[in-house]
Amino acid sequence: MVAPPDNDVLWARALHFRHDDGSPGLSGVSLGVREGEILAVSGPRGSGKSTLLRCLSGLVPADDGEVWFNSVPVHTMGPAARERLRRDRFGWIDPAPVLVPELNVWENAALPLMLRGIGRRRAKAAALEWMERLDVGDRARKHPVELTHAERQRVCIARALAPAPSVLFADEPTAPLHRGDHAHVLRTLTTAARSHGITVVLATHDARTAALADRTVSLLDGRCVRTVHLPPVSGPAESEGRAACSLSV
Numbered sequence: 675m676v677a678p679p680d681n682d683v684l685w686a687r688a689l690h691f692r693h694d695d696g697s698p699g700l701s702g703v704s705l706g707v708r709e710g711e712i713l714a715v716s717g718p719r720g721s722g723k724s725t726l727l728r729c730l731s732g733l734v735p736a737d738d739g740e741v742w743f744n745s746v747p748v749h750t751m752g753p754a755a756r757e758r759l760r761r762d763r764f765g766w767i768d769p770a771p772v773l774v775p776e777l778n779v780w781e782n783a784a785l786p787l788m789l790r791g792i793g794r795r796r797a798k799a800a801a802l803e804w805m806e807r808l809d810v811g812d813r814a815r816k817h818p819v820e821l822t823h824a825e826r827q828r829v830c831i832a833r834a835l836a837p838a839p840s841v842l843f844a845d846e847p848t849a850p851l852h853r854g855d856h857a858h859v860l861r862t863l864t865t866a867a868r869s870h871g872i873t874v875v876l877a878t879h880d881a882r883t884a885a886l887a888d889r890t891v892s893l894l895d896g897r898c899v900r901t902v903h904l905p906p907v908s909g910p911a912e913s914e915g916r917a918a919c920s921l922s923v
């Protein structure tokens with residue numbers, strides 16, 4: 675087993691994954707993600723983006739290959755250890771909003787913090803702060819069923835950011851939003867990541883979204899086919915500038 679490079683927060687080597695029906699999902703994907711980096715995983719529909727995020731985050735174990743998080747081998751962990759890792763260090767945004775219907779909106783957004791042992795009052799304050807930034811602060815006492823689909827997705831994004839995870843996995847996070855809302859939500863997400871040092875792995879088939887990242891890895895048929903680096907940015911103001919430029923195209 676070869677140890678990963680020190681400056682990679684996440685590192686994968688030769689990942690192979692087959693779905694239950696035997697169809698290939700990943701065929702030898704290797705990549706490293708540096709601390710604080712925003713990495714876009716791009717590619718057409720069905721190219722393996724979601725499967726790669728699921729393997730990198732330990733949601734599903736790869737059939738073969740290695741995944742390391744901060745020099746800890748994730749591929750040798752059992753299901754309980756992977757679940758703890760995801761709860762304590764990772765955030766996840768699905769392409770469609772999934773909330774607990776019995777809880778109100780702020781309780782949903784505060785849930786990962788409370789699961790990490792943060793008290794209800796502090797968790798609520800953090801959840802409300804992120805909900806305000808995502809323009810759903812006024813929905814705090816409603817239940818998910820009372821919100822629009824797009825509002826529910828904003829709550830999911832607030833829920834993922836509130837604990838300031840080490841790594842945020844975002845799988846087509848703006849898919850349920852109206853086109854006009856993409857820019858605001860993506861800017862909130864990338865600005866939050868840069869100001870809080872959150873590493874982001876962002877699956878997208880949209881070139882404008884990928885342009886917000888520091889680097890893009892392109893997948894095709896479960897293989898990495900291309901890596902594109904954007905010029906380095908030197909500070910938060912310039913990072914936000916990149917977001918603004920990219921989204922104004």
Ligand SMILES: Nc1ncnc2c1ncn2[C@@H]1O[C@H](COP(=O)(O)OP(=O)(O)OP(=O)(O)O)[C@@H](O)[C@H]1O
Nearest residue numbers: 693694695697699718719720721722723724725726
């Ligand atoms: N549970 C499953 N069982 C069988 N095949 C699957 C399963 N999940 C995904 N696939 C197939 O594996 C391939 C990769 O799927 P994956 O969802 O990782 O791609 P993707 O790039 O994220 O696509 P999309 O943009 O549509 O979400 C596709 O051909 C898909 O149909």
